[in-house]
Amino acid sequence: MEGLAIKVNRSDTSIKVSNLNFAYLRDPVLKGVDFTLETSAVGLLGPNGSGKTTLLRCLLGQVPLEKGQVQVLGHDMAAAARLARAGLGWMPERGGIIPGMSGVGLVAYLGELSGMPSRDAMQRAHEVLHFVGLADERYRKCDDYSQGMKQRLKLAQALVHDPHWIFLDEPTSGLDPRGRVSILELIRDLAWNKNMGVILSTHLLADVEAVCKEILVLKNGELLAREKVNPGGMEPLQVFEVEGFGNEEAFRAGLEAISENVTLEGRLMMVTLNLAGLKPTSAVADDGPEPFAAKVGVEAILKVAVAHDFALRRVRRRPVSLAEEFYKMVEV
């Protein structure tokens, strides 16, 4: 029997979820979830019990789908989950280690189970263990690994068969700050440079900000929002922090003329600009949304400063934290 890896539909790399409902016994966990993802880095956010892990299990075809449809890599997960799984990697939050095996043995074993020939699986296991930084520890029994090493090993086993998408459930759980940054860098590299789809389920909003391009927010099993990760970047009202020296009164009066509101916070002027009313110059018009929003506002403030002979020390768009947006969305 040939391995399944070669049967994966390579042309369709999308994930399509429509009207997905799921309940454990009579307790509904997912209610009418709808979204479509192309290869991207997606953060899955939500409070405890919002259905994040269950959604990932539905995407993996690990639970029977009651109502709705999940299509992954062109395969209907109710009928052909096994075929789709050959193109998916899964890093569970808890466990995920088979005791008694060496790191390289475990990764190669799971590679073989993904349909890889045994020699390919072993060769590939060495490669991915190098990539995750476990090259020196690969022959040690994985039972003896530290928490950080176990997380890396779990990432390696998710990558061994070179999936199109990897689903990561709390990948930085239990890691020290350095280990956390290191594993996030690996995940970011996969998502941003290696064209691999990543779904990152986590409680740590900073992790999502570091890795993801967009977020899905779940609350009580419902998909509450789907946003780009530069939250507030496209909002017309933006707050800019301004600091400098010169004729402050005149400068402030000039700012008030072009802005919605100007307030003082210590030495900082907080200027709320309505970007929708500002015309960009051609130099900034072709940039992406985030630089556009920032540059148009800065450009307007610079003009006022020049007109009032005010020396600017600092002008920047106040970053809107993902946490702020997230907590607003889920009303925590």
Next chain:
Amino acid sequence: MPVYERGYTHWEPSNRKSWPAWWIIAKRGIAQPFKSRWMIMLLVAAWIPTVIKAVVIWGKLKAGDLIDAFSGGWGSIDPQGFLVYLEQQRWSVFVVLAVVGAGLIATDRRDNGLSLYFSRPLGLRSYIGGKGAIILFYYFMVTLFPVYALCLFSYFIAPSATGMELLILTPLRVTVYCVLSGVGLSLILLAFSSMGTRSLFVMVWWTIMVMGTEALGNIAKGINSTSLQAVNFLGNFHNAGAALFSTGDRLAVPGWISLLIVLAMVGGAVAILRKRIRPVEVVS
């Protein structure tokens, strides 16, 4: 260029053959116990009766009835003699299967290994097939393979008239019996293993199932209770398979009743396995 400087690279599939998932699971599971010195000693101990039987067969063929009178059937090379041998091996079967099989699913459940297995292109049948093949292999190690060895040994030292029986018919009977009973025992032991997350828990239940029911069966025999003898777990396997060896019932109940009991147990085991093996995480 050193590998660590390459970063992540995509995998280019080769033309090499990949194996079915059940075989990959079985291969690893069969190799793993051989790394334990204790397991090897256990297997050697399980073969001691085989060596004794071989010596008795040799003695019987050389010294005739004199040895047979003292051997208590150990020197028999007819089908019935091999069924008796398989019955005598039940303690080896009990211990070896307990050591090999108790943790097969329990450990995966404890360490959330099921979630890993079922994130691969792997179905329930492949998983159970792989795990069952491990138990089946070790069951054969203490039943079928020794019988093959004994048949071959007997063939070389026995009169040529018994060659057909020793080389073809007896191995065939034993093979059919061992495959059927081995599959049944594997499924039942896997069902036990799927019910807990600790090997010790499974071993306790396996001990009750094998030794407890045999003790009950013996008590039933002592008080002449015919129907109660049917509780003997392994006895039912031997009783159901007795017809294959052209011999009478091994328990006081008819062979077909034992067969029904075995089938009911196997059916129950399959139902338990279908219910218990799910890729859910166990929060400990």
